Amino acid sequence: MKPRVAVFKFASCDGCQLQFLNAEDELLVLTQEVDLVSFPEARSRELRGPYDISFVEGSITTPQDARRIIKVRADSRALITIGACATAGGIQALRNWASIEDYKRIVYPSPEFISTLSTSTPISEHVRVDFEIWGCPIDKRQLLAVIRSLLSGARPALPTHSVCMECKRSGAVCVAVAQGEPCLGPVTRAGCGAICPNVHRGCYGCFGPSDDPNMPSFAALLRQHGLSRDEAVRRLRGINGYVRPLRDTSDAIEQGDE
Amino acid sequence: MPSSKATSRTIHVSALTRVEGEGALHLAVEAGKVVDLRFEIFEPPRFFEALLRGRHAAEAPDIAARICGICPVAYQMSAAHAFERLFHVQIDPAVRALRRLFYCGEWMESHALHIHMLAAPDFLGCESIVTLAEKERPAVERGLRLKQVGNAIIALLGGRSVHPVGACIGGFTRVPRPAELAALRERLARAHDDAVACVRWVAGFDLPDRHLDIEFVALRHPSEYPMNEGRVVSSKGIDCAQEEFDDCFEEHQVPHSNALHAKVKGRGPYFLGPLARMNLNFDRLGPEVAALARATGISFPSANPYTSIIVRALELVYAVAEAMRIIDAYEPPPAPSAPFRPRAGIGRAITEAPRGMLYQMYETDERGIIRSARIVPPTSQNQAQMEADLRDLAPGLLRRSQAEATRLCETAIRNYDPCISCATHFLKLDIVER
Numbered sequence: 151m152k153p154r155v156a157v158f159k160f161a162s163c164d165g166c167q168l169q170f171l172n173a174e175d176e177l178l179v180l181t182q183e184v185d186l187v188s189f190p191e192a193r194s195r196e197l198r199g200p201y202d203i204s205f206v207e208g209s210i211t212t213p214q215d216a217r218r219i220i221k222v223r224a225d226s227r228a229l230i231t232i233g234a235c236a237t238a239g240g241i242q243a244l245r246n247w248a249s250i251e252d253y254k255r256i257v258y259p260s261p262e263f264i265s266t267l268s269t270s271t272p273i274s275e276h277v278r279v280d281f282e283i284w285g286c287p288i289d290k291r292q293l294l295a296v297i298r299s300l301l302s303g304a305r306p307a308l309p310t311h312s313v314c315m316e317c318k319r320s321g322a323v324c325v326a327v328a329q330g331e332p333c334l335g336p337v338t339r340a341g342c343g344a345i346c347p348n349v350h351r352g353c354y355g356c357f358g359p360s361d362d363p364n365m366p367s368f369a370a371l372l373r374q375h376g377l378s379r380d381e382a383v384r385r386l387r388g389i390n391g392y393v394r395p396l397r398d399t400s401d402a403i404e405q406g407d408e
Numbered sequence: 409m410p411s412s413k414a415t416s417r418t419i420h421v422s423a424l425t426r427v428e429g430e431g432a433l434h435l436a437v438e439a440g441k442v443v444d445l446r447f448e449i450f451e452p453p454r455f456f457e458a459l460l461r462g463r464h465a466a467e468a469p470d471i472a473a474r475i476c477g478i479c480p481v482a483y484q485m486s487a488a489h490a491f492e493r494l495f496h497v498q499i500d501p502a503v504r505a506l507r508r509l510f511y512c513g514e515w516m517e518s519h520a521l522h523i524h525m526l527a528a529p530d531f532l533g534c535e536s537i538v539t540l541a542e543k544e545r546p547a548v549e550r551g552l553r554l555k556q557v558g559n560a561i562i563a564l565l566g567g568r569s570v571h572p573v574g575a576c577i578g579g580f581t582r583v584p585r586p587a588e589l590a591a592l593r594e595r596l597a598r599a600h601d602d603a604v605a606c607v608r609w610v611a612g613f614d615l616p617d618r619h620l621d622i623e624f625v626a627l628r629h630p631s632e633y634p635m636n637e638g639r640v641v642s643s644k645g646i647d648c649a650q651e652e653f654d655d656c657f658e659e660h661q662v663p664h665s666n667a668l669h670a671k672v673k674g675r676g677p678y679f680l681g682p683l684a685r686m687n688l689n690f691d692r693l694g695p696e697v698a699a700l701a702r703a704t705g706i707s708f709p710s711a712n713p714y715t716s717i718i719v720r721a722l723e724l725v726y727a728v729a730e731a732m733r734i735i736d737a738y739e740p741p742p743a744p745s746a747p748f749r750p751r752a753g754i755g756r757a758i759t760e761a762p763r764g765m766l767y768q769m770y771e772t773d774e775r776g777i778i779r780s781a782r783i784v785p786p787t788s789q790n791q792a793q794m795e796a797d798l799r800d801l802a803p804g805l806l807r808r809s810q811a812e813a814t815r816l817c818e819t820a821i822r823n824y825d826p827c828i829s830c831a832t833h834f835l836k837l838d839i840v841e842r
Contacts, residue, residue, distance in 0.1 A: 163474050171521060172555075192538075194529075195535050211452045241474045242456075263661065263663045266452060342568070348582075349566070354573075
């Protein structure tokens with residue numbers, strides 16, 4: 151029997167699950183090898199679990215979703231998060247530094263109709279996660295590599311070194327050195343192909359932190375680039391801002407103990 | 409919803425699929441008449457308008473893009489234009505042309521996705537692209553090729569197709585070399601044949617014949633088919649500047665939805681997207697696409713929402729041809745972007761996302777820090793019209809089986825290509841007969 155694969159969505163933009171559909175050349179081959187039993191964006195059929203592999207997009211932001219993810223976990227042999235929202239809380243985790251009541255009032259004339267949690271949190275804060283694919287959005291080649299590994303019974307593995315290594319190999323000119331850009335490459339996980347330096351701008355960290363980033367040294371570097379405290383905090387509090395090393399560093403800068 | 413077995417029938421149908429986001433439809437019927445209809449959007453709110461506060465203008469295009477993974481270019485373009493208007497930034501004509509090329513890429517990607525993966529299965533009795541591919545493999549492969557070329561355009565200008573990184577206030581961080589565009593030009597020539605074949609394919613579908621009284625709204629530009637610029641016009645007489653959007657349209661909250669509803673002030677729902685654009689800009693299509701459009705047998709303006717799928721295919725042809733025209737005329741601009749100096753004030757802009765007008769408004773302080781933001785996505789504007797459409801459809805649903813009623817509702821909703829992530833994907837259909 152073909153492996154049963156499901157895709158679930160929580161608070162997100164749909165961009166990571168779109169990467170399945172963006173695998174144009176591989177998509178029709180993939181559908182021969184696995185049984186996509188639940189993928190609401192792409193098919194009407196939705197079958198019940200158990201699932202061999204569940205891909206989860208999006209963060210947990212509502213009481214209903216906090217309950218739903220527990221059911222998804224129970225139904226899944228392997229649960230893989232796809233993207234910054236599911237893996238780190240996403241850009242919507244900026245609410246974690248704000249008052250949700252203020253946020254509701256800013257967006258909705260009648261905030262009382264809105265049911266939401268005060269935080270946006272990654273899936274791993276709620277249930278056990280077997281593997282995380284980082285990126286905003288995830289990279290299609292990384293997604294396919296992980297599926298390949300899972301189908302062959304191997305443990306998925308993706309690079310955890312920094313964008314700098316990838317950037318050098320791509321032959322791009324260092325934008326931090328040449329343009330004085332506050333590039334997050336030194337502390338950001340590889341996987342995107344160093345696309346930002348290749349279009350002449352600094353990395354903004356959409357693949358999350360690399361393995362063991364030297365955050366104190368990086369914080370000092372940001373300030374040497376002339377960023378004010380506010381600017382340095384904003385630079386770190388982006389797409390993956392709520393994940394530990396970035397969160398701790400931005401909080402420290404904000405409180406003035408860099 | 410209250411219902412008792414003796415006097416009512418509840419039809420419960422599973423989720424709305426093959427759209428982008430989460431929604432549900434509740435329908436209550438009394439003596440064959442619809443007494444209550446609610447199209448609910450459950451998509452959890454992400455509060456973009458709140459989290460943008462305190463961020464710098466330069467960060468807004470990348471943040472706003474995260475609202476939607478299907479149409480990030482639209483979010484980046486409306487944001488960039490709003491700040492450029494506010495900061496009085498002049499855009500080089502070659503950069504302007506590249507932005508249009510960028511948008512052609514997104515229209516191609518989004519339309520090819522919607523036609524082949526989301527909508528076509530409805531009209532060919534298939535449950536998804538997976539089953540469609542078993543039946544109509546060449547058409548599906550053609551659609552995937554078209555989508556790929558659209559993605560390639562976005563990736564060339566922006567580094568990747570989902571949440572591209574190259575667009576900024578003032579232009580791009582890097583512009584392509586003519587040789588890079590030449591490689592794309594060859595793929596576009598084949599894409600043109602594919603797009604024309606796609607029009608003929610969808611024009612052969614057996615589409616329902618339903619005509620509705622609809623107010624169509626789109627941008628209109630003095631000489632071009634609208635993408636980044638133009639006045640706001642409607643089929644019932646609106647003609648206003650983009651800055652006057654709030655004078656003509658209003659948003660209101662309804663208890664049953666996390667997305668705000670919109671309507672024409674003093675009137676009612678309105679319809680955005682490809683069909684609106686084509687109805688209001690047919691004379692801007694150019695002879696080739698206009699001739700193809702006439703050959704489909706539809707007379708424009710068309711008030712049949714189901715013709716949307718054909719219009720999307722026609723816009724695919726337009727986008728491919730326009731992309732080739734832009735590449736042929738391309739000369740690299742002197743600089744990839746124009747510099748900007750922030751100032752305090754309010755900037756507004758509307759651009760034509762694949763699924764219709766996307767309005768954004770930002771207020772900044774003198775350092776360019778955002779004080780307030782407003783983002784009105786096309787799907788939330790279309791929501792009231794979707795309800796009106798379903799209300800019209802509802803009486804005919806009662807005699808149908810559960811599965812058939814759902815299919816009819818879903819097909820009708822998919823005409824709007826709702827990106828519910830934007831506004832805010834599941835439709836649960838409850839029909840209660842009292």
